[in-house]
Amino acid sequence: MDTQVDNIESGTSSDRRPEFRDPQLYLWLLRILMPLGGYKKFVAKNEFQDDDVARMVGFADLLDTREAAPKFERDDIVRRLRLAWEEAERNAPALQSMSDDDVAVRRLGGMLGFSETEVDIIRIRLAVERHRELRLMLNQLGTMNHQTLCETLSTCLGRPDADIKTSLAFDSTLLTSGIIGLHLNHGFVFGDVLSMLECIAEEIHCEHDDPATFFRSRIVKSPPPRLTVKHFPHAARDCESLSHYLRESISEQRKGVNVLIYGDPGCGKTEFVRMISAALGTDLYEVACATRDGTVLDADRRFRAYRLSQALFERFPGKLILFDEIEDVFHESDKGKRTNGNASSRKAWVNKMLENNPVPAFWISNNIYVIDRAYLRRFDYVLEMKVPPRSVRSQILDEYLLDLPVSDSWKRRMAEHEDLMPAVVERAAKVVRSAKMLPQVETERSLARVIGNTLEVMGLSRDPRHANLTVGYRLDVLNTDCDMVELQDSLAAHRQGRICLYGPPGTGKTAFGQHVAAVLDRPLLVRRGSDIISPWLGMTERNLARMFRQALDEEAVLLLDEADSFLQDRQGAQRSWEITEVNEMLTQMESFEGIFIASTNAMSSLDSAALRRFDLKIRFDYLKPEQAWALFIDTRIQLGIEDGMNLDSSVARLDCLTPGDFANVIRQARLRPVRSSMILLQRLRAESDMKPEGRKHTIGFAA
Numbered sequence: 001m002d003t004q005v006d007n008i009e010s011g012t013s014s015d016r017r018p019e020f021r022d023p024q025l026y027l028w029l030l031r032i033l034m035p036l037g038g039y040k041k042f043v044a045k046n047e048f049q050d051d052d053v054a055r056m057v058g059f060a061d062l063l064d065t066r067e068a069a070p071k072f073e074r075d076d077i078v079r080r081l082r083l084a085w086e087e088a089e090r091n092a093p094a095l096q097s098m099s100d101d102d103v104a105v106r107r108l109g110g111m112l113g114f115s116e117t118e119v120d121i122i123r124i125r126l127a128v129e130r131h132r133e134l135r136l137m138l139n140q141l142g143t144m145n146h147q148t149l150c151e152t153l154s155t156c157l158g159r160p161d162a163d164i165k166t167s168l169a170f171d172s173t174l175l176t177s178g179i180i181g182l183h184l185n186h187g188f189v190f191g192d193v194l195s196m197l198e199c200i201a202e203e204i205h206c207e208h209d210d211p212a213t214f215f216r217s218r219i220v221k222s223p224p225p226r227l228t229v230k231h232f233p234h235a236a237r238d239c240e241s242l243s244h245y246l247r248e249s250i251s252e253q254r255k256g257v258n259v260l261i262y263g264d265p266g267c268g269k270t271e272f273v274r275m276i277s278a279a280l281g282t283d284l285y286e287v288a289c290a291t292r293d294g295t296v297l298d299a300d301r302r303f304r305a306y307r308l309s310q311a312l313f314e315r316f317p318g319k320l321i322l323f324d325e326i327e328d329v330f331h332e333s334d335k336g337k338r339t340n341g342n343a344s345s346r347k348a349w350v351n352k353m354l355e356n357n358p359v360p361a362f363w364i365s366n367n368i369y370v371i372d373r374a375y376l377r378r379f380d381y382v383l384e385m386k387v388p389p390r391s392v393r394s395q396i397l398d399e400y401l402l403d404l405p406v407s408d409s410w411k412r413r414m415a416e417h418e419d420l421m422p423a424v425v426e427r428a429a430k431v432v433r434s435a436k437m438l439p440q441v442e443t444e445r446s447l448a449r450v451i452g453n454t455l456e457v458m459g460l461s462r463d464p465r466h467a468n469l470t471v472g473y474r475l476d477v478l479n480t481d482c483d484m485v486e487l488q489d490s491l492a493a494h495r496q497g498r499i500c501l502y503g504p505p506g507t508g509k510t511a512f513g514q515h516v517a518a519v520l521d522r523p524l525l526v527r528r529g530s531d532i533i534s535p536w537l538g539m540t541e542r543n544l545a546r547m548f549r550q551a552l553d554e555e556a557v558l559l560l561d562e563a564d565s566f567l568q569d570r571q572g573a574q575r576s577w578e579i580t581e582v583n584e585m586l587t588q589m590e591s592f593e594g595i596f597i598a599s600t601n602a603m604s605s606l607d608s609a610a611l612r613r614f615d616l617k618i619r620f621d622y623l624k625p626e627q628a629w630a631l632f633i634d635t636r637i638q639l640g641i642e643d644g645m646n647l648d649s650s651v652a653r654l655d656c657l658t659p660g661d662f663a664n665v666i667r668q669a670r671l672r673p674v675r676s677s678m679i680l681l682q683r684l685r686a687e688s689d690m691k692p693e694g695r696k697h698t699i700g701f702a703a
Contacts, residue, residue, distance in 0.1 A: 030085040118174040138190040177311035178304030218305035222284040225274035257360035263385035266423035314358040405440040417464040502603035503620035506660025509599035513559035523556035529565035541584040563598035567610040625652035645677040661687040
């Protein structure tokens, strides 16, 4: 045995040389076995722990199954390992590994500005992915903390311990890039404690004219926008401010530039960012949500991809980064899952990243309420993206449906849908377009069905809200305590006013708001209690604020039906949130500078402070006899009744009639035709008798 050892030391026994040809891997294995003590488990009493590793480090002779094979002597094997390691260390200064992986890693290191130690850490971590034997031996060293990890890397790489610790500091270029990650809180072995971005092993040898090509499964160049500045008039001021700010930030290479854009899914947030980037003439790169083979990336991997994009484009100025659906990332980051430290240390790290990112970034969210305020306050610019106003919805329908046989009247009707989002229209057009050559009626039906299904699953109304009066709206048949023509002219002149309309149902209160919007040629924003009230604490107040803000942005006439739901007398409130809702409503009313019309059937229950905030409080009452007879004649003409019977005295006795009663009878005529004035009178009497006041009169008349 001594002769064999002497031959190994002198280099004269070629049959004892390892069969493995990669000198770098050979050196790493020997360093793990000897100075790190891996031999203690590797060389058992009568066998090696792994035959492949044994063959790599020069023990093929002891693996021979022939009868003449040398006897397994543990002490001699350890001595041979020590001599092999010492010889490898003597040759280490001249060692230059030129494997394809090493060349690619060094190229990557140069691209990202890594130090030589950081490059070496990536080299050994990549080798762990490539070689089962290296992974096995490192993992056999047991669970690791930060100190043992640094000692292991220092020994394997032949680098000073201080350099390793600097390279693995939480703010180092290597960890900030996300290529390497540390997970020290779970008692993991080497391969788990020191993780590597998966795409490095997959795509490091790809051609890379564009630096992002190295990481094309994590960073994607954004396509050009479909929409332009004209499609965002509701965000025109924000667009101008952001353009100036980003242009200066890019020019001066400012750090910590972050823009948060939030809003409902499909309202155009991503398109807005692409439009801004195109207007600035900059390249926009998006953090991928899935790999090229369709594998969905979890929050941790997406966050690391974002960090990688920051490290990559810091050396290539003039870029912008888009990180979409961030609520999942920030929501999971506080759980301490596979993070460097506990949740609070992770939060500190994220905060620092938001304050020092070298490349301006857009962050997009559908739900900011799950994001910690400590993060939210660090964004330079926060913009809520809303559903486009009616005029923009009309333009979007025109552009996306340009090649489809759709009538202008259908598009005008669909543009009235307050929840219609660009993404919904685009996808519906794509679906219907695939059917090819459908006739106009079927195309419109298909589009309405696809759009409606999408909106419904999002919890929104399928169809546009539009309430056209069957009988033309006439101010002269309103029984009010105010000159409605004069009021209409004043609203047209001043474009501002807060008006409360109260009285029995059907007297024309809601219809007056629709009439004012039509006369002023302004959009009408109608809201009811079901649109605003939420079971979640604080959401009703937010919905109220959003309602007034939307009306102001769209310069719409705001019509709040069933306003008593939000203006109840606070003295009778039993819960704290009932008071806060009324307070929010009063605050919004006081600061609103548009036309606000509230209608209610329960005036007596309104809060006194709310009543003071209305400029006018107008009562709508049942029709006067002459008004009822005028509507009777109009209705008879509309239904084609030509008998000319004079029933004005009979109509006058129906003193609980409203314009809504006439509209109901006209709708009934579609199912039950009205062929005479007498039948029309009977139908109106039935409507009147349904009311408490009408039933009293009927009983008295019968007696």
